[in-house]
Amino acid sequence: MSYLDVVADALWPTRPTSWRELPARLIPVFGNIAKLTAASVAAYAITREVVDGPIDLTAALTAMLVMQASAARTVKKGLLRVVAVGSGVSLALGATYLFGMHWWSLALVVSCALVLAKILRLGDSALEMPISAMLILGQGTDVAAETRVVATLIGVTVGVLLPLVLPPSIPYRSAASAVRKVGADQRALLVKAADAMEQGPITRARVADWSDRARTLTGNIANAHDHVVKLTDVRKYNSRAMGRADIAPILTSGLHTLESCLLSLRWIFMAMEREVPAPMHPSLSNVTSRQPTVDDHAQAALAVVLRRFGECLQSFAAMVEAEANGNEEKAHEAFTKNYRRLRDARSDLSLLMDFQDPDSPQWLLRGGILPALDQALQQLDIDSRVRVRERWKASQLGRRLEKGQIGPRTNPLDRARHARMLARQLRRPAPPPTEEDFLDDDRDTQPIPVVTPEMLAAEPRPRRRLRKHRR
Known part of the structure; x- marks a missing residue:
């Protein structure tokens, strides 16, 4: 320097x-x-x-x-x-x-x-x-x-x-970029951990360093939250906000998802740090029993999971930024692809654990990694994100975005009527479940037929046969 x-x-x-x-x-x-x-x-x-x-x-x-x-x-x-x-x-x-x-x-x-x-x-x-x-x-x-x-x-x-x-400029781009940076930082940490696991055995000190880095990522989430709060404050009584969509709700929901995924990531690193074999002093090698080593196949499978987890988080943050800009089609396709790859990698890791010897003291089998991955997959669910996006677009109907517009142009009277229609629909009772409600996005789950009380009443009951007792 x-x-x-x-x-x-x-x-x-x-x-x-x-x-x-x-x-x-x-x-x-x-x-x-x-x-x-x-x-x-x-x-x-x-x-x-x-x-x-x-x-x-x-x-x-x-x-x-x-x-x-x-x-x-x-x-x-x-x-x-x-x-x-x-x-x-x-x-x-x-x-x-x-x-x-x-x-x-x-x-x-x-x-x-x-x-x-x-x-x-x-x-x-x-x-x-x-x-x-x-x-x-x-x-x-x-x-x-x-x-x-x-x-x-x-x-x-x-x-x-x-x-x-002379109103101040509204920081739409800086708020959306701050949310995308959160996903990029999480992906960088996960890729670094995956590279280290693919190179050879890992130590407890290295996993502790990953856990500390994951803890510092909480500050990035707080920084992005401050950008979103600043965006909300600037839009108040700002003439430049007329006709523009309020992207603060969609950015806030994306930040909440990334924060939940960061908790799952920290739980994975904490489980690895707790169960990875600790270093042994050379003077105690003849006295104590040899500690179990990490299975190479399981470590390689976990490295793949971490790498795909990072790619999924980065694509999700990019999709949130694209939603705020109004061009989320390509970003949604990329996120869907990475989400399914992460789910497949999780399934491969689960199958590998199932084939392991149940008596072998493997730290991957005892670390609770699979529940943390399941929690992250639940937070990153594609259908849930689509529902959040559609509800947000319905509340911002007719307003402009950075690179598009949400529906046709409307006046305040039309938006008020649309809000009343949405409120009326929410007050209505939910329809009964159908076969489509039990289908996953990959169409592999078998549908469960809907059984109603009328169908049970119309079904003929089996007749009981009377046995003739001999005298």
């Missing part, structure tokens, strides 16, 4: 790794700076046109503070910041009009502002009230109190309305 790289890492630890990522990282920052500058200048210009006489920078300061809250992309936090700024400015104006600028008046204003912030439950915006009050106190008493009140109202209005006129 060169000296310039060390300096760049110190100045910008999260700097992009390529020039292509630089515009995507810098454009939002400069856009936010431009909005804050425009809000301050606009508030000051409006104050000069409205107020006669000398003015100060109260409107510009208030607009900048409120714009910081609005740029945080949460309506609740922005309203709290508006209340904090308005209350702090009003408190400072009252103290300046009654007492003037003294050290004891400053202490009184700061203490009262903090107490009032606690009473109003402003949370993270609590410090904005004393900060705003001190900024107003520091400007002196040359400007009339009425002028400061008007300037404060102008700054609050500009700070709230400007984000509505």
Whole structure:
């Protein structure tokens, strides 16, 4: 690493790794700076046109503070910041009009502002009230109190309305990419474990390292969840969200599935770490009995299962991203293929375990790996995912996606009618099961006929034969 790289890492630890990522990282920052500058200048210009006489920078300061809250992309936090700024400015104006600028008046204003912030439950915006009050106190008493009140109202209005006129961009792509990255990271760990198992015998230290890496993947899921929450907050009262589908529910359901699969993956590694033979000290080789070794065929079969498990998770995450973009056909086919390959590999591993000697102390037979795989397969079920996708599309009917549209264009009245129809269908009793309900996606399961009480009543009963007892 060169000296310039060390300096760049110190100045910008999260700097992009390529020039292509630089515009995507810098454009939002400069856009936010431009909005804050425009809000301050606009508030000051409006104050000069409205107020006669000398003015100060109260409107510009208030607009900048409120714009910081609005740029945080949460309506609740922005309203709290508006209340904090308005209350702090009003408190400072009252103290300046009654007492003037003294050290004891400053202490009184700061203490009262903090107490009032606690009473109003402003949370993270609590410090904005004393900060705003001190900024107003520091400007002196040359400007009339009425002028400061008007300037404060102008700054609050500009700070709230400007984000509505120039709304921030909605991070659809970053949220979907964060979900896809979760599946890619899980696949990388599983492929690494499969490669190590195919090369030779594994040790407990290596399996413990895999388990630690799987534990760290929980942070990636939390990061992706934060991206989805940020997406939900930005869409609130954002004019750019009009006519666009809300992809947060479909991304959240995919994250829940990936999180459940990560728990199954951690359970597999924990079972392997618990049951793999521990290293033996050379001095105890003649005293203790030789520990059982891992069966080579079972280890190779498990390596195949882990590799296909990783491919299935990666294709599932890619399918979730494609669902959010509106082009999930190819991704669904790839996931279906990988899902069936994983199920076949699980069946091969189960058959291999069945042919093992039941008395042989194999760690694969005692590790509980098959139940963890069954749990993952249940979470990744194709039909369940299709049902989740169709319900989400029904709730977003007529809205646009990144690369498509969900159904024909509709107006709010049509969407309300469709929502009432769905609610009416959910209130209806479920139809009786048919033969199709018992068919798997591979059409190998034999159908079970439906037996109704009418069929049992219509079936002729066998007659009992009376035995003639001999006298």
